Amino acid sequence: MIHGVSAPDLLGETELPDGRTLGWAQWGPPEGTPVLFFSGAAMGRGLGFGADALGRLGARLIAVDRPGLGASAPLPGRTLESWAADVAHLAERLELPEYGIVAFSQGAPFALACAAAGLPKAVAVVSGQDDLTYPAFADRLDPGLADLLRAVAADPEGFEREFAREADAAMMWRLVVGTSSEVDLAVYTDPDFAAVYRASLEEGFRQGPAGYVRDLVLAFGRWPFDPSLITVPVDLWYGGHDASSVHSPDHGAELARRIPASRRHLLPEAGGSLLWTHAEEILTALLDAVRR
Template sequence: MAARQPKPTSAFVLPSGRTLGYAIYGSSDPSAPTAFYHHGFPGSQGEAFGYDSAARAQGIRIISVERPGMGASTFQPGRTLLDWPADLLALADHLQIAHFAVLGISGGGPYALACWHRLPRDRCVGAALVCALYPTSLGCAGMLLQTRALLTLCPWMPTPVGWILDAMLGGTARDLAHPEKLELALADGLKNKPANDRAMLEQEDVRAALVAGTRGSMISGGLGPAWDGLILGSDFGFKLEDVKIEPGRVIMWHGGMDQNVPAHMAEKAAALMPGAELRLSPEHAHIDLPYMKADEVTQRLKQMLAP
């Protein structure tokens, strides 16, 4: 039997004429409770394949949306973090989704949090932030040098960084004739990570999700991911202490062994957002946490989405 694979990308044309790429995972019922998945940095919709089984088990839909310049989504010059909620709401309206939750993984966390902050409560009813990135102003001590360098350089020189990213990864990601090369590149990139992160590539669905997410992120070159880095390394446009949170509606999962986003960033962010619940797992790192906690995350999303 052939292995399951990430879904093909669908396209939605925004009123501005830009295209948003997305795919639907989990339940096939259009009326099922729905959460919008925000992929990591860099990433694309295929990353959400790793949540497909957990979402199906909970009877919810996960709609994975590609940010501008990644996957099938049109690059948007000069975009900011707070431009994103309007795009997401337009897609929700197009799909006739009355209310929804948001799920943000790693670099997708700020986008999910911006949606929670910006959108009406009768539309966006909950937020799950999993190994999410928080403002770099909270301190980057303990962060991997490569991640810290990207978040520092992208705000100053996104175009050159985009060229570098494309030179480093673009050709490999777009080489569909030799897909094994991207798997090897991802494994090489994890060789200095915690053992539990490295072990995730041994799981077929997780490997397929990470490969698909990375491949899609570079399909149009490195500028889209570089601009994402610009946004993630800059001021978010709102203060965490101004985010209003009802108990049980914003939950943060984070690994104590995370080297991409050190746990102290999540702890400081939680302290600035009274009402947010931080679930710290000392034994987990950055790659393994989202998948090891997929059942728990989707269960909590279902509870948030309950009438």
């Protein structure tokens, strides 16, 4: 096992009221406290985290594919609100008691949409993508990223069509390694970890690029909820060596100010890969909040 990663203990697909299915993978004791995992950009359900700590912590980790990625059926025109509705149905079908959510990178707005809807007991956002359209960030964005945001705002459907022409698992891997710090490259390019990460990207694109590109439009657009109205506890975790331009311009400082019940953890020695280097610390804080 490298960086707490192992093959899932269980794979499943759950039918929703409209007949679609959501695919998921599970690790840890079945009777453990449920923790839903919303992965990063284009990642399939097969890459979890903290597998070596789940039994000790009494946690049941469930990674859920978003519609159109991996094993989850597509939903054309989906929104952050429709994702929250899907998660509510999934939790009901799986008969989950109170649960937490961990979101990595691009999974952040999807987790915070669920928090805004009052679904989880607590949330952990790890190296999370911020609301990049927030006015305070206007002069702090990478110029290329700012151009992408303007393209999404001007013509979301056209952006989806154009971006889908070049989006695939190989492109995503080049993007990850090309924008990572040395701290993160030490994790991502470890041969064993890289094999699992790249397999998760292939899994994410198994239905083609549409699911990923729709995620991108939703994450790059204006969030349809007000973070200041989120009342569930939210832990924001960032590494000082996180070099990604699409996570947060200030490592979550502005987002922490906007979410009343939030705590910001900035780990100076860590990178954007801290989900795998600090998994037990992240899970322990989340589980404490869920079990209160």
